[in-house]
Amino acid sequence: MQTVKVNNQTHVVDVPGDMPLLWVLRDILKLTGTKFGCGIAQCGACTVHMDGQPIRSCVLPVGDVSGREITTIEAIGEQPLAQKVQRAWLDHEVAQCGYCQSGQIMSAVALLANNNRIDDHAIDQAMAGNICRCATYTRIRSAIQDVSESVGVWQP
Amino acid sequence: MSDNHLTQESASRRQFLKGSTAAMGGLMVGAWLPPFAPKSAAAAAVATQKGALGDRFAEGFGAFVRVGHDGRVAVISPKIEMGQGIHTGIAMMVAEELEVGLDQIDLQEAPPDADLYTDTLLQFQATGGSTSTRYTWEPLRRAGATARMLLVEAAASVWKVEAGQCQARDGQVLGPDGQALGYGKLVDLAATYPLPETVELKQPEAFRLIGTPAQRLDTPAKVNGEAKFTIDLDVPGMLITSARACPVYGGTVRQVSDRAARAIPGVKDVVVLENAVAVTATNTWACFEALKALDIEWDYGANRELNSARVGEKLHEASRRDGVVAAENGNIDQSLDTAATQFEAVYEQPFLSHSPLEPMTCVAHVQADGCDLWVGTQVPGLAQQTAASITGLSPEQIRIHNQWIGGAFGRRLDFDFITQAVQIASKVDYPVKLTWSREEDMTHDMYRPRYVDRMTAAIGDDGYPAGWRHRIAGGSIIARYLGGLPDNGVDFDAVEIAVDPVYHLDDLKVHYIREEPEVVPISWWRGVGVLRGIYAVECFIDELAHNAGIDPLTYRKTLLQHRPRVVAALERLAEQSNWGDPLPEGRGRGLAVGEVFGSVVATVVELSAVGDKGIRIDRLVTVVDCGLVTNPTSVKAQMEGGTLFGLSAALFNEIEIEQGQVQQENFHEYRQLRMGEAPSVEVDVMPSAEAPGGVGEAGTALIGPALVNAVHAAFGDRVRQLPLTRSGYYIV
Secondary structure, X not given: XXXXXXXXXXXXXXXXXXXXXXXXXXXXXXXXXXXXXXXXXXXXXXXEEEOOEXXXXXXXXXXXXXXXXXXXXHHHOOOHHHHHHHHHHHHOOOOOOOOOHHHHHHHHHHHHHHOXXXXXXXXXXXXXXXXXXXXOHHHHHHHHHHHHHHOOOEOO | OHHHHHHHHHXXXXXXXXXXXXOOOOHHHHHHOOOOOOOOHXXXXXXXXXXXXXOHHHHOOOOOEEEOOOOOEEEEEOOOOOOOOHHHHHHHHHHHHHOOOHHHEEEEEOOOOHHHHOEOOOOEOOOOOOOXXXXXXXXXXXXXXXXHHHHHHHHHHHHOOOHHHOEEEOOEEEOOOOOEEEHHXXXXXXXXXXXXXXXXOOOHHHOOOOOOOOOOOOOHHHOOOOOOEHHHOOOOOOEEEEEEEOOEOOOEEEEEEOHXXXXXXXXXXXXXXXXXXXXXXXXXXXXXXXXXXXXXXXXXXXXXXXXXXXXXXXXHHHHOOOOEEEEEEOOHHHHXXXXXXXXXXXXXXXXXOOOOOOOOEEEEEEEOOEEEEEEOOOOHHHHHHHHHHHHOOOHHHEXXXXXXXXXXXXHHHOOHHHHHHHHHHHOOOXXXXXXXXXXXXXXXOOEEOOEEEEEEEEEOOOOOXXXXXXXXXXOOHHHHHHOOOOOOOXXXXXXXXXXXXXXXXXXXXXXXXXOOOOOOOEOOOOOHHHHHHHHHXXXXXXXXXXXXXXXXXXXXXXXXXXXXXXXXXXXXXXXXXXXXXXXXXXXXXXXXXXXEOXXXXXXXXXXXXXXXXXXXXXXXXXXXEOOOOOOHHHHHHHHHHHHHHHHHHHHHOOOOEEOOXXXXXOOOOOOOOOHHHOOOOEEEEOOOOOOOOOOOOXXXXXXXXXXXXXXXXXXXXXXXXXXXXXXXXXXX
C-alpha cells in the first residue's frame, strides 16, 4: 500500500512502490491531465509539482512521494498565478494538439512561482525539459513573458 | 443502417457531452432527434459532387449541419482535430453563412461514411495532405447557407411575408415589422421544405467572422487537463494493453515464455499475435513491465540483415538508372548533349519517424454483434474496414468514435495500431486500451521514405538552365497504401513538385525509380511528397544560381516571370527579410520558395557560423499567400509550428536500421528542438483573394532547403544530405 497526497487529497493505493507516480495518477486516480510521452524524463509531458517543484512523474517511484504534496494540472488552476498562466496560454493561442501543454504549463507555473527575476535565459532553462512536437515554443515564451511582466518579475 | 447510424451518433454525442464543460441541459436530447431537413444542405453539396444519392437521406440526418430545437447548431466535422485548428475553421465557415455565433456551435466528429464525407481532393475520407480547409471551404459554407435560407423561408411563412423581407442574425430570423424567431422554433417547419435550387454564398467583403482571429474552440480544455485524447479514455470494464512487435519488420513470433510476466501484479492476459505479443493488465506500468519480462523467441524473417548503408547504396544505384517517366516536356537528352555546361547534384533525405507526443493508442471493444473503437484516426473509413476484416463483422457493425489526436503529422493516416488493438480485443472478453511505449512507437512507425534525387541540368551561356533531368529513387507509399501503383507505374506522391516545378524550363524529364527497402514500412509524414520535391528543387536551383554567380532571389525571379503570384511572394519576402542588406562575414541567408498545397510560400533563414560547424539561427522569415484566410491565428500558428517541426527534422532527425532493426528508440536518440534552440518564426500572411490554400505542411516543406541554402551562404559548404548533423553541424 502506498500513500499519496494529490491535489490536497490523501489516497491509499494498492500498487507496488516502484510504480512511477505518472501511472498512479493516470490509471489509478484517473487524473489523466498529466500525460505520458516518453517514460524516461525526456519530454516533460508528465510534469507535475512535488512541494511546488516541477518533477517528471514518469520516473518518480510512487514509494518516494509519501509525505509530499503533489499538484497536477487538474488542480493547478486553484492558484492565482497559475490562472494567469492558463489565461495567457489562451490569449496567445499556444496550444495546437495540446498534448504536451499540461506539462508545459506545470513547468511554466513553477518557473514563475519560484523566481523573482525571469529573463529569456531563465525561460530556456526552465522549459528545456518540455518537448512540443507541434513546436509552439515561440508562443509559450510569449505567454510566460506576459505573465512575468504582469506579476513584475520580468527582466528584459 | 438507419438504426445503427442513430446509435453511433448517440454514442458520440454522449462522448462529447462527457468531455464538454458547457452545460447544455436536457434540451439537447430532444433537440438532437428531429432532423434539420429531409435532405440536408451538406447532403446536397455532396450530391452535387458525387452524383445522385438516391433515397439515402430518407433517414433525415444532415451531413454537416443540424439545428436543434434549442437553437444550438451541431457541426459534424469531416476532419479530425489534431492541433491544426480545423474544428474552429469549419465552425467559422458554417457560422458565417448560418448567421450564428461561434459559441452556438457544438463540434461532432463525422462517422465513417464515404458517401457523405469523402474529401474530393483526397478522394477518400481522411484528414491529411493540407486539404482540410481547401475541401471544406465550399460544402461547409454551402451547408450553413442552405440551412439559413430554409430557416428564413420558414419564418417568412409564419409571418406571411416574403423571405426577402427577413434577415437572419445571431441565430434568429428578424421580420420586417420587428418580429424575431429563434432558429430552434423554426426547425420543424424548415425541415419540411425542399432544398433551395440555388444557394448564394457571401462575397468575401461581407464576411464578419471569416478572416478575423478567432479563439480556438478546443483550446480551453487543453490548458486545464480536461481535454481527452484516446490515451485518456476509460470505458467500463476496460483493461490496459500494450504490445511488443518483432523488432524486425516482417518478422514473427516463434515462441513465448511468459511466466515472469504473468507474475507481475495486475497482469491479466498474455495475447500472442503473429508478429507481436501483447499483455493486458489493470494499469499501463504493469503492461510495460510485463512486456519487458517476456522471453520471446522471434523469427526475424527476410529482413534480418538489412541496414541503412545498404538501403542507401541501393537508392544511389537506382538514381543512376532511368525509370518510369513521370513528366516530359521538350527534349532534355538533346539539351544535355548540346549544353554549354552540365551540372549534376544528388540529394538525399532520410527515413523519418513521426513521433507524435501521444504514442499510438486505441480503445477497442469487440463483441459478438459489434465492435466499438474509440480512437483518434485520420482515416475513420479505413479503421472501420480493418476492424471488419479482423472480426468478420460487417462495416456497419464497427462503430468508430473519433477522438482528438495528440499530434499525428501523418502517423494516424495508418491504422496498423488499430489493427493490433482489434486483434488483441478479439482474443479477450473485455475492452482494451492499447498504449504503446515510446520505444514501441518509434521503432514501429511507418516512416517517411528515404529518397535519393539525382538532378542533371543543361545550362546555357547565360547561366540559366534550359532544363533538367530529375531522377527520383525511393519506395512507394502509394503502392503500399493503395495496394499497387496506378497503370502508368508512377507514384504520384513521390514525384510531386518535380513534375511541375515552378520555374520555367524548356526541357524537363522526371523519372521515378521505385526502389523498395522492404525492411521499412513507409508512409506519409507532414509535408508528404511535396516536402521531398521542394527540398531537391530548391536546393538545386540555389546551386545553379550560385554557379552562375547570380543572386539566388534574382535568379529565381528570372525563371518565374510566368508565375506572378510566386514572384509577388518572393518580393514580399525580400522586403520582410531585408534580403538585399549586406551581412557580416560568417553570416548568411538562404531562401526557398514553392507553390505547395494550393499556397505560395517563401522562407528565408538567416544564420551565423559559430566556429567550425556551429549554427546559430538569427532570423527565420516566412511569407505565405494562402488565399482567403479563415482564421488568421491558426494560419500563423501552423506556419510557425510547421516550420520548426521541419527545422528539427532537417537539423537532427534520421531513422537508421541495423540488422533490420530501427536504432532510434526514444527522444534522446531522436531529438527535437527545445525551447532555447527554437527561433521565433516571423510569419507574414499576404492579403490574397485567391481560393484558400493549405498551411498545415507548407512551413515544414520550405524550411529544409532554406536552411541548407543558408548554411551554404554562411559556411560555403554545400550540404546535400539531411539531416545536417550527419555533416557535423550542430545548433548553438
